[in-house]
Amino acid sequence: MLGAALYPALRTVGHEVLATDRNVNESWLSLLDVRDYDAVRRHVDAFRPDVVYHLAAETDLEWCERHPEEAADTNARATDWLARLCAARHIPLVYISTAGVFDGEKGTPYDERDRPAPINVYGRTKFAGEGAIREAHGRYYIVRAGWMIGGGPKDHKFVAKIAGQLKDGCSQIYAVDDKFGTPTYTKDFAANLEILVQSGAYGTYHMVCEGGGTRYDVAREIITVLGCTDVTVVPVKSDFFAEDYFAPRPRSEMMVNRALRQAGLNRMRPWREAVADYIRSGNLLTRPGVAVRVS
Numbered sequence: 001m002l003g004a005a006l007y008p009a010l011r012t013v014g015h016e017v018l019a020t021d022r023n024v025n026e027s028w029l030s031l032l033d034v035r036d037y038d039a040v041r042r043h044v045d046a047f048r049p050d051v052v053y054h055l056a057a058e059t060d061l062e063w064c065e066r067h068p069e070e071a072a073d074t075n076a077r078a079t080d081w082l083a084r085l086c087a088a089r090h091i092p093l094v095y096i097s098t099a100g101v102f103d104g105e106k107g108t109p110y111d112e113r114d115r116p117a118p119i120n121v122y123g124r125t126k127f128a129g130e131g132a133i134r135e136a137h138g139r140y141y142i143v144r145a146g147w148m149i150g151g152g153p154k155d156h157k158f159v160a161k162i163a164g165q166l167k168d169g170c171s172q173i174y175a176v177d178d179k180f181g182t183p184t185y186t187k188d189f190a191a192n193l194e195i196l197v198q199s200g201a202y203g204t205y206h207m208v209c210e211g212g213g214t215r216y217d218v219a220r221e222i223i224t225v226l227g228c229t230d231v232t233v234v235p236v237k238s239d240f241f242a243e244d245y246f247a248p249r250p251r252s253e254m255m256v257n258r259a260l261r262q263a264g265l266n267r268m269r270p271w272r273e274a275v276a277d278y279i280r281s282g283n284l285l286t287r288p289g290v291a292v293r294v295s
Contacts, residue, residue, distance in 0.1 A: 001148055001150055001151030001154050001155060001156070001157065001186055002055055002096065002145075002148065002150075002151075002186050002189065002190070003019060003021070003055055004026075004150075004151055004152065004154050004186070005150055005151070005186035005187050005189070005190040006053065006055070006186075006190040006193065007019050007028060009187075009190035009191055009193075009194055010190075010194060013194060018030060018043070018047045018049070020032035020043065021056075022034075022056075030043075034054075034056040034074060034078040034082065035073050035074060035077075035078045037078075037081050040078075040081070040082060040085065041085060044085060044086075044089065044091070045089075049091060050091070050092075051091065051092045051093075051094060051197060052082070052086050052091055052092070052093050052094065053094045053096075053193075054079065054082055054093060054094060054095045054096065055096050056074060056078070057074060057075050057096070057126065058070065058071045058074045058075055058122070058125075059098075059122065060122075061100075061120055061121075061122045061245070061247035061249070062244075062245065062246060062247050064120070064121040064122040064125065064247070065120065065121050065122075065246070065247045068121045068125075071121050071122065071125045072121075072125045072128070074125075075122070075125035075126050075128070075129050076125045076126075076128035076129050076132065079095065079128075079129035079132050079133065080129070080132035080133075080136065083095075083132050083133040083135075083136040083137045083140070084136045084137075086137060087136050087137040087138070087139075090139075091139075092139040092140065092141070092197070092202070093133060093137055093139070093140045093141070094140070094141045094143065094193070094197060095129060095130065095133050095140060095141070095142050095143070096143055096145060097126050097127075097129070097130055097142055097143065097144045097145070098122070098123065098126050098144055098145060099144055099145070099146045099147075099181065099182070099206075099208070099250075099253035099254075099255050100118060100120065100122055100123035100126060100250065100253065101116035101117075101118050101123050101126055101127040101130070101144065102114065102116055102117065102118070102123075102250055102252075102253065103117040103118065103119050103250055104119070104249070104250020104251040104252045104253060105250075105251065105252075106252060107252075108254075109182070109212060109252075109254040109255050109256040110206070110252075110253075110254065110255045110256070111206065111255070111256050111258035111259075112203075112204050112205065112206055112258055112259045113258070116130075119248045119249075119250060120247050120248045120249070121247075122247070123250075130142050130204075138202070139202055140202055140203075141193075141196060141197060141202060141203070141205065142203070142204040142205070143193060143196070143204075143205050143206075143207050144204075144205070144206045144207065144208075144255065145184040145189060145207060145208065146181055146182035146183060146184040146208035146209070146253060146254075146255055147181040147182065147183045147184060147218070147253070148183075148184050148186060149183050149184065149185050149186065149274070149275065149278055150185055150186025150187055150189075150278055151186060158215060158218060158219075159218075159222060159275070159278065159279070162175075162219055162222050162223075163222075166226070166228065166231065170231070171230060171231055171232065172231070172232050172233075172234055173219055173223070173231060173232070173233045173234065174233075174234045174236050174240060174241075175214070175215045175216040175218070175219035175220075175233055175234070175235065175236065176214060176215040176216060176235075176236060176237065176238050176240070176241065177214045177215070177216035177217075177235035177236065177237070178214070178237050178238055178251070179214060179215060179238060179249060179250075179251060179252070179253075180212055180213065180214055180251065180252040180253065180254050181212060181213075181214075181215075181252070181253040181254055182208040182209060182211065182212045182253065182254050182255050182256075182271065183208070183209050183218060183271040183274065183275060184207065184208045184209055184268075185209055185268075185269070185271075185274035185275070185277070185278055187274075187277070187278070188209065188267065188268050188269055188274055189207055189268070191267065192207055192260070192265070192266070192267040192268055193207065195265055195267060196260070196265055199263065199265055201263050201265070203259065204259065205257070205259045205260055206255040206256060206257050206258065206259065206260070207257060207260060207268060208255050208256075208257060208268060208271075209268050209269060209270060209271035209274045210257075210268060210269065210270040210271065211270050211271045211272070212254035212271075213271070214235075216233060216235045218271075218275065219233045220233045221272055221275050221276075222275065222279065225275065225276045225279045225280070226279065
C-alpha cells in the first residue's frame, strides 16, 4: 500500500528508484526478499543508493500471532541486518514503524517522548526493529505511521473492507467504537516523508493525519463522503469481531506529530479531509450501479 504511493512520489521529484518486493505484481517492481541477506547486499551494492527506504514488514496482526518466528525474521532480524549493511556503507536508512509499539493505555495521543510497550507480536517485532536500527546506525529516520489508508487496488485495510461491503449491497456496516487511532493517508505520508528525508533531520518521528477517532468514526465518514443515505453504521465492541481478529490490540493508537511540528516539517492534513480525498480520487465500484472514485 505505502510503496504504491512512495514510488511515484519519489520519481516525481526526480529520484531514480529501485523498488523491490517478494511479490512482483507491478512492472516497476523487482524481486527481492528482505530475509535473503545475500540478495539484499547484492542489490544495495549494485544500485549504490543514496538512501534506503525500508518498508518490508509482516503487518497482519493475526498472522504474526500465529507465526511469531517468521514475523521476527522480517520485522526484526532482517531490519537488524539491513541497518548494519547500510551503516557499513554510510547509507541513511528510513524505517517505517507503527503506532502498535505502544500499549494503548495513555489517555491522550502518543508523541515521540512516550515509552513504547507493545502488547502483541507485531508491535514487539517492529519495536525490536527500531532498537536494532538505533544500535547499529546513526543516520536513520524511524517514522511511525497510524491506521494506514490508501493504495487503491492494493488497499487491504479498513476503507477497502468498507467499500467491499457496500459493493456487496450491505445496508448495515458494523464498526468498532472502543479502539482509537489516527488514520494515515499513504499519499500524504509519502510526500511528507520525502520532505523529512531531504531535511537531513535524523531521528524518530510520528507521521499521521491530524486528529483521531474510532473505526466507527472512520466508517461514518466514508458513508458520509459517498452519500450513502440508505446505509447504517452500527457501533460495536471489539469482541464482536473476536473470532477473526483475536490478536490483542491497544485501546488507543492515537499519535501526534510533535517532532515534525517542532522541525517545521509537518504537512499532514486532518484525517477527515484525507479520507475524502482518497475516496474521491480513485476508481472503485462500491455498489451495483454506483461508481465511486477511490485511489
